[in-house]
Each structure stands twice: as structure tokens, then as C-alpha cells.
Amino acid sequence: MLSLISVPPGITVKIIQMAGGRGVQMRLFQLGLHPGDTIRVLSVGPFGGPLYIENLTTGVRAAIGRGVARRILVQPVR
Amino acid sequence: MKIALVGQPNSGKSTLFNVIAGFKANTSNLPGTTVTFTESRVNIGGRIADVVDLPGTYSLSTGDLAELETLKYLIENDIDVVINVIDASLLSRSLELTLELLDLGLPTVVALNMMDEAERKGIEIDVDKLSEMLGVPVVPVIAVHGKGIKKLFEAVFETARKNTVPRVIRYPAPVEEKIREMEDSISEELARKLKVTRRFLAVKLLEGDEFFLKKVKEEFPDIENFARTSLKELEEKRGIPADQVLHSERHNLAMCIFEKTARIKRKKGPTVEEKIDRVVMHHFWGYPIMALVLLLFFYLIFSIGGPLEEFFLGPLDALRDRLSGSMGSGLLLNLIDGFLQGIEGGLAVVLPYFVPLVFLMSFLEDLGYLPRIAFLLDTFMHKIGLHGKSVIPFIVGYGCNVPSITATRILESPRDRILTALLIPFIPCSAKTTVILALVAFYLGPLWALGLYVTNIFVVAILGRVISGFFPTPSPGLILEIPSYKLPSMKVTFLKTWLHLKTFINFAWPILIVGSIIMGFLQFLKVDLLINAFFAPLTRGILNLPGEVATTLIFGILRKELSLIMLFQALGTSHVSDILTTKQILTFTVFVIYYIPCLSTLAMLWREFGKKIALLSALLNTGVATLLAFLVRIL
Numbered sequence: 001m002l003s004l005i006s007v008p009p010g011i012t013v014k015i016i017q018m019a020g021g022r023g024v025q026m027r028l029f030q031l032g033l034h035p036g037d038t039i040r041v042l043s044v045g046p047f048g049g050p051l052y053i054e055n056l057t058t059g060v061r062a063a064i065g066r067g068v069a070r071r072i073l074v075q076p077v078r
Numbered sequence: 079m080k081i082a083l084v085g086q087p088n089s090g091k092s093t094l095f096n097v098i099a100g101f102k103a104n105t106s107n108l109p110g111t112t113v114t115f116t117e118s119r120v121n122i123g124g125r126i127a128d129v130v131d132l133p134g135t136y137s138l139s140t141g142d143l144a145e146l147e148t149l150k151y152l153i154e155n156d157i158d159v160v161i162n163v164i165d166a167s168l169l170s171r172s173l174e175l176t177l178e179l180l181d182l183g184l185p186t187v188v189a190l191n192m193m194d195e196a197e198r199k200g201i202e203i204d205v206d207k208l209s210e211m212l213g214v215p216v217v218p219v220i221a222v223h224g225k226g227i228k229k230l231f232e233a234v235f236e237t238a239r240k241n242t243v244p245r246v247i248r249y250p251a252p253v254e255e256k257i258r259e260m261e262d263s264i265s266e267e268l269a270r271k272l273k274v275t276r277r278f279l280a281v282k283l284l285e286g287d288e289f290f291l292k293k294v295k296e297e298f299p300d301i302e303n304f305a306r307t308s309l310k311e312l313e314e315k316r317g318i319p320a321d322q323v324l325h326s327e328r329h330n331l332a333m334c335i336f337e338k339t340a341r342i343k344r345k346k347g348p349t350v351e352e353k354i355d356r357v358v359m360h361h362f363w364g365y366p367i368m369a370l371v372l373l374l375f376f377y378l379i380f381s382i383g384g385p386l387e388e389f390f391l392g393p394l395d396a397l398r399d400r401l402s403g404s405m406g407s408g409l410l411l412n413l414i415d416g417f418l419q420g421i422e423g424g425l426a427v428v429l430p431y432f433v434p435l436v437f438l439m440s441f442l443e444d445l446g447y448l449p450r451i452a453f454l455l456d457t458f459m460h461k462i463g464l465h466g467k468s469v470i471p472f473i474v475g476y477g478c479n480v481p482s483i484t485a486t487r488i489l490e491s492p493r494d495r496i497l498t499a500l501l502i503p504f505i506p507c508s509a510k511t512t513v514i515l516a517l518v519a520f521y522l523g524p525l526w527a528l529g530l531y532v533t534n535i536f537v538v539a540i541l542g543r544v545i546s547g548f549f550p551t552p553s554p555g556l557i558l559e560i561p562s563y564k565l566p567s568m569k570v571t572f573l574k575t576w577l578h579l580k581t582f583i584n585f586a587w588p589i590l591i592v593g594s595i596i597m598g599f600l601q602f603l604k605v606d607l608l609i610n611a612f613f614a615p616l617t618r619g620i621l622n623l624p625g626e627v628a629t630t631l632i633f634g635i636l637r638k639e640l641s642l643i644m645l646f647q648a649l650g651t652s653h654v655s656d657i658l659t660t661k662q663i664l665t666f667t668v669f670v671i672y673y674i675p676c677l678s679t680l681a682m683l684w685r686e687f688g689k690k691i692a693l694l695s696a697l698l699n700t701g702v703a704t705l706l707a708f709l710v711r712i713l
Contacts, residue, residue: 023490026141026325034325035326045453046362050453053149059167060171064556065555070620
């Protein structure tokens with residue numbers, strides 16, 4: 001299990017668990033990011049910029065700040 | 079009959095509202111556009127109904143300020159039918175809100191919007207099966223082209239007539255059992271007091287929703303304890319942390335419905351959109367492209383505005399010169415001259431830049447490029463102690479500061495809202511852009527104008543850094559949905575431009591004209607000399623500008639364009655360069671961009687954040703303006 005932060009662009013991963021405060025969790029749920037969804041990192045902003053990810057399960061695309069991405073634990077998918 | 083449009087952000091609610099109510103609600107391809115309620119009495123196929131366009135909500139949770147407002151609206155106003163507008167290309171996520179809505183027990187119709195989008199993404203939806211599973215009518219619609227609207231409202235009126243309360247959608251057994259137990263422990267009287275159904279309250283309590291838990295605890299502490307204990311049991315049984323369990327269950331239920339009713343013909347290669355985003359959102363190429371887009375944006379505005387200004391200015395000036403020649407002097411001349419000045423100001427100066435700016439802004443908004451800018455600028459915003467969605471109010475601020483102040487409502491933490499609201503008046507609005515283009519770009523050249531915008535960004539950055547020093551608490555991370563690109567429909571873009579133009583003609587232009595007449599009157603009474611003398615230390619002393627400029631700045635508080643038009647009147651000519659040196663023009667413009675926000679912005683700040691913040695903002699702006707204009711003067 002690794003943190004979404006360390007996932008390079010183009011790799012597909014599965015969300016295992018979301019650490020972090022309730023507020024952040026709720027907002028990720030609202031956006032349609034749930035444990036069990038498969039997501040792909042499309043691009044990473046420079047100088048500690050946000051991650052641009054696509055949720056392959058629900059088709060939602062979103063920009064996630066580094067601090068938030070660090071607390072999303074994922075697992076690579078073959 | 080009362081109809082409410084409820085749906086997730088960017089699902090097309092306002093577009094649907096505009097189709098039936100005539101163009102009233104502002105729309106853009108930017109989640110969180112609508113932050114206030116827009117209501118309108120509408121005649122649909124001969125039947126009168128009050129339709130309200132609610133702000134977009136992802137769920138009916140009470141944690142988020144905007145969502146709490148929408149939930150309260152739904153339960154406090156007796157709504158006959160709820161139209162749940164869904165972006166068909168994001169069906170699975172949208173269903174989560176639908177499930178919550180059905181628990182509210184209001185007659186509901188689902189408008190499956192953007193069917194063309196879903197098709198483009200290879201998603202095929204079995205509408206009848208979906209309608210059967212949800213137990214409510216589902217009508218496919220493409221709001222922007224007005225397709226399926228008639229059928230939608232036939233279903234709406236039918237549902238209203240039958241007043242059918244949607245049936246309960248069951249969660250998996252263990253969860254449903256807990257909800258059932260919770261529901262039984264809630265008295266009908268308690269539910270009625272909170273204006274919700276017993277099931278909705280039970281689900282909310284099991285979600286660990288603080289708002290409802292607190293409300294219940296006041297009178298029925300035992301129910302609150304019962305909720306917390308059953309939440310614990312659910313946590314062990316489902317192995318998901320207590321406050322996530324209900325949300326995950328709803329997500330799975332929505333996914334299950336989605337899988338049973340939709341089929342995705344996954345295209346093999348990356349879609350066109352992914353290819354575009356691979357370049358536009360690239361960590362390096364994204365920035366030059368953004369710079370290019372913004373450069374093109376301003377170049378187009380200037381290249382359309384400049385000649386138009388030239389075209390209108392000529393004859394009007396000639397008219398005024400001939401008039402003053404024949405009339406000699408006297409009060410009447412001053413008043414008429416003031417009146418013509420106001421007309422000329424609006425026609426020759428503001429409109430040539432205002433119309434292209436609003437048109438291109440609407441086009442850019444509808445395209446869906448603005449959230450991409452938010453992504454690219456986030457790193458930069460992070461440096462000034464701000465990030466998250468506060469980029470969106472800033473972008474809106476370039477059009478006008480007033481709606482961008484209300485747009486801060488989409489920010490979760492009050493710290494962010496205040497910090498963003500204090501920075502917004504520094505963002506040059508369309509009126510300030512008119513001043514920049516008509517003066518700096520016209521007399522010093524477009525590069526200088528662009529330089530002003532770039533330095534403006536740095537000023538906002540430094541200020542953000544300084545102010546956020548006073549608000550140490552870190553602001554939440556960026557979580558921002560990036561909508562899919564949409565080719566803006568020319569009809570909607572023209573309509574949006576006309577909406578802004580109408581507000582300018584109905585409100586701003588009269589003020590310009592009246593302001594010019596008053597200016598003429600003051601000039602006649604030589605009162606303006608008193609004002610100029612009073613502010614001489616500022617205008618002549620610090621800024622090395624001619625005294626007459628003082629009165630124009632006073633009027634500029636009313637509306638920023640006014641300071642420009644008053645300048646022409648104060649200097650007695652619209653060819654400013656005859657009197658002011660290029661440096662003085664720059665000093666004047668810098669001062670006008672940064673000094674006290676316009677009256678409507680201050681009023682909005684007062685309404686949203688109270689007296690203290692409004693006053694602070696006025697002082698902050700004027701102080702920074704004086705400092706910067708002074709710097710320009712000595713450099």
C-alpha cells in the first residue's frame with residue numbers, strides 16, 4: 001500500500017483507504033472518490049503542485065492538492 | 079405550484095432554468111457557478127409554476143454551508159415537485175444525491191441531462207430500467223439544445239397531480255436493519271419538528287451528521303446515544319470507520335444501480351479530451367499555453383475595443399466642440415455637456431471594451447478552461463497561504479468583483495473566505511480593465527497593459543502572504559472537480575453577454591450620465607476646485623497629478639469607469655495625452671486600479687462579511703493604492 005502522492009502519471013491504482021480528517025473525507029466522497037474506486041493520475045503540477053486524477057469507476061476528473069493526496073492510500077492495479 | 083431544480087454542480091440546472099424561464103440565471107462550465115437562489119414565475123404549456131434554481135450540491139450533508147442552505151430550502155418551503163437534474167455522463171456519482179433526495183419523501187422527477195455528453199463518452203443508459211429501479215419518472219434531456227423539455231414537464235405535472243411520494247430504496251440487509259431500528263425510535267412528532275421524514279432523519283443520524291445529532295440531542299438525548307451505539311455496531315459489522323459507513327453504502331448502492339442500468343462502450347485509445355488535457359494540463363507546457371490564451375484574450379479585447387472607441391469618440395467630440403462654440407458658457411452648457419459626456423463615456427469608452435470582454439469571458443467560462451487555470455495556478459496560490467477553490471472567486475473577479483464576493487461561499491473554511499474576500503477588490507474588474515485599456519494600452523501600448531496585469535498578480539500574492547500571516551490556521555487542500563470541455567453554444571454566449579449588457583445599460587450607464595451631469599454642475603459652481611484643493615496633498619503632492627483629478631477619483635468610488643470619464647471632463651478633452659505625461663497616465667491608472675473598491679463591491683462585502691471587513695478592505699485598498707502610485711511616480 002502506498003500514498004497517492006508517490007504514484008507517477010499514467011499508472012492505474014485502486015483506493016484502499018482514506019486517512020485524514022472527516023472534513024477532507026466528506027469532500028472526497030462528495031466528489032465521488034471512495035475506497036474501492038480505481039483511479040489514474042493524469043498529471044502532476046510542478047513545485048509541489050496538485051495532482052490531476054481521473055476516477056475510472058465514476059468518470060469524474062478532479063484536481064487534488066498534495067496534502068490531500070498524501071492521505072489517500074492506494075494499491076497498484078495489474 | 080412550486081418546482082425546485084436540485085442537482086450536483088455543473089449538471090445543467092441553470093441551463094434548464096434559463097430554457098424555461100428566459101435568460102435569468104448566470105451559467106458557466108464551472109462547478110459552483112450558482113451560489114444564490116434564482117426564482118422565477120414561469121408559464122409552461124399554459125400552466126403557471128414558480129421554479130427555483132438552487133445552488134449545486136454534491137450531497138445533502140450539513141457540513142458544507144452551501145449544501146445546508148439548499149437542504150433547508152427544500153425542507154422549509156413546501157415544494158410540490160423536485161426536478162433532480164443529473165449529468166448523464168457522471169450518472170453513478172449523481173445517483174448518490176438522488177438516493178438522499180428520495181429519502182426526503184418529496185415527489186421527484188429525474189431529468190437525465192447532457193445525454194449527448196454521455197453518448198460522446200460511450201455511456202448507454204437504459205432509461206426505463208433506471209426509472210423502474212428508482213421508482214420515479216426519468217426523462218432524458220439535453221437542456222442546452224432544449225431537447226426533451228416538454229416531456230420532462232409532462233412528467234413533472236403528472237407527478238405533481240398524483241403527488242406520488244417516492245418509495246424507499248433499500249440498502250443491503252445489515253444496514254437497512256439498523257436504519258429500520260433507528261427509524262422506529264424516532265417519533266413522528268420529532269421528525270415533523272425537524273421538517274424531515276423519519277427515514278431521512280434516521281439515515282442522517284447514522285451518517286453521524288453533527289447538525290441533526292445536535293438537534294436531536296437537545297430533546298431526546300437517548301435517541302442520540304442510540305444513534306451513536308448503532309453506528310459503532312455498523313462500524314464493526316461492515317469494517318468501515320463509523321463516519322464513512324453510510325456514505326460508502328450509498329456509494330455502493332448507487333454503483334449497483336448504475337451497473338444494472340448503464341453500459342460503457344469503453345473506447346480503446348484516449349479520447350480527444352484526454353489528448354488536449356495531456357498538453358493543456360502538462361506540468362510544463364500548461365503554463366505557456368495559459369499565458370498564450372490570456373494574451374490572446376486581452377489582445378482580442380483591445381483590438382476590438384480600440385477601433386470602436388476611435389469610431390465613436392470622433393463624432394461625439396466634434397458634436398461637443400460645436401455645441402460649446404455656439405452656446406458660450408453658462409449652467410445650461412455645463413449640464414448638457416455633462417450629459418453628452420456621460421453618453422460618450424458609455425458609448426465610446428466603456429462599451430467598446432466591455433462587450434468583447436464579457437463575450438470572451440463567457441466563452442472561456444463555458445469552454446471549461448477556467449478550472450484548468452485553477453489547477454495550474456494552485457501551486458502559486460499555495461504560496462500566498464490560499465488554495466483550494468479560492469482560485470474560482472478570483473477568476474470570476476476579473477469579470478466583476480461583486481459576484482466573486484458571493485462566490486466565496488463555495489469555500490469551506492471561514493478563514494479562506496475572509497482572506498479571499500479581502501484580496502478580491504485588488505483583482506481588476508471589467509470596469510478597471512476598461513480604464514487600463516482606454517488609458518495605458520491606448521497611450522502606452524498593450525505590453526504596458528499586460529505588465530500591469532502581471533504586476534497585479536504579484537501584488538495580490540504579496541498581500542495574500544502578508545494577510546495570511548494573521549490567519550495562521552492552514553486552509554484545506556485543493557479538491558476541485560475538473561469538468562469536461564464543452565463547445566460553448568453561441569446562442570448562450572450571446573445571451574450571457576446581453577444579460578451583462580442589460581445590467582450595464584439599466585444600472586451603470588444612468589449612473590455614468592447622472593455623475594457627469596453632477597460633475598458639470600460642480601464645475602459650474604467651481605465646487606470642484608474646493609474638492610481638488612482639499613485633496614491636493616494627495617493628488618499633487620504624492621502622485622504629482624494635476625489637481626482636477628481629485629474629483630474624478632471621488633466619482634470613481636461610485637463606478638470605476640466614472641473616474642475615466644470624469645478625467646476627460648476634468649481635463650476638458652478626451653485626448654488625455656495632451657495634458658498628462660505618460661508617467662502621469664500610468665500613475666493615475668495604477669491608483670484607480672488599487673484604491674477603494676467600488677460602492678457595490680463594498681456593499682456586498684458589508685452584506686457578506688459585516689462592517690469591519692468592509693472598512694478594513696477600503697483602508698487596505700486605498701493605502702496600497704497610494705503606496706504603489708507613489709512608487710510609479712518616483713521610478
